Amino acid sequence: MRRRPRTKKTKNNFVNIALEDYHSNSYYVQHPELFAELQRILNGHITISISKTLNMAEHKDIKELMIQLTPNMPVEGHSLNERLYWILHDMHDFPTCQTPDCINNGAKLDNSRKYFKGITVGYSKHCCNKCAQFDPKTTQAKKATTLKKHGDPNYRNTEKSRQTFTQNFGVDHPMKSKSFRDKLAKQHLEEFGKEWYFQTEDF
Numbered sequence: 449m450r451r452r453p454r455t456k457k458t459k460n461n462f463v464n465i466a467l468e469d470y471h472s473n474s475y476y477v478q479h480p481e482l483f484a485e486l487q488r489i490l491n492g493h494i495t496i497s498i499s500k501t502l503n504m505a506e507h508k509d510i511k512e513l514m515i516q517l518t519p520n521m522p523v524e525g526h527s528l529n530e531r532l533y534w535i536l537h538d539m540h541d542f543p544t545c546q547t548p549d550c551i552n553n554g555a556k557l558d559n560s561r562k563y564f565k566g567i568t569v570g571y572s573k574h575c576c577n578k579c580a581q582f583d584p585k586t587t588q589a590k591k592a593t594t595l596k597k598h599g600d601p602n603y604r605n606t607e608k609s610r611q612t613f614t615q616n617f618g619v620d621h622p623m624k625s626k627s628f629r630d631k632l633a634k635q636h637l638e639e640f641g642k643e644w645y646f647q648t649e650d651f
């Protein structure tokens with residue numbers, strides 16, 4: 449593997465380095481469509497999976513390059529999409545849980561299966577549901593709006609939700625709706641071979 453001097457990792461840098469490769473490596477001269485594809489991806493028009501395109505053995509050097517540009521990301525267990533996300537956003541480490549009093553002490557969101565949601569969405573903001581629920585940025589914002597509207601931060605209008613449901617479905621409870629029951633019955637039929645659970649052997 450060819451070693452490159454460590455420089456600031458930016459999108460432009462990545463394009464320049466890729467450009468160098470393009471001119472020095474006959475493979476890219478023979479396959480200009482690959483380089484065009486890489487540029488298209490880097491220019492933010494991300495509609496395809498870069499992993500699918502680049503994981504093929506013949507694109508190994510771009511993969512190597514991306515690994516070099518993301519030295520703080522372990523080589524194993526992370527997709528090329530995740531690496532590209534770091535390169536495009538000039539990231540040098542995994543993000544941490546954004547809830548200030550995180551119950552996991554500001555956990556690093558380095559479990560990609562769990563936290564990396566794809567190249568357009570990026571990472572989850574919290575390490576767990578609890579932190580998401582207690583993030584003051586979100587709960588306080590919600591409560592402030594409710595307080596302003598109703599004079600009580602914990603106000604919940606149950607009568608209103610019943611009315612909305614009645615308006616939408618013509619009944620005030622899900623099980624009173626025929627379309628809801630039919631949908632449920634169909635789902636049961638697919639899963640258990642019977643419309644209702646009490647018609648199965650298990651019951």
Ligand SMILES: [Zn+2]
Nearest residue numbers: 545550575579
């Ligand atoms: Zn947390």
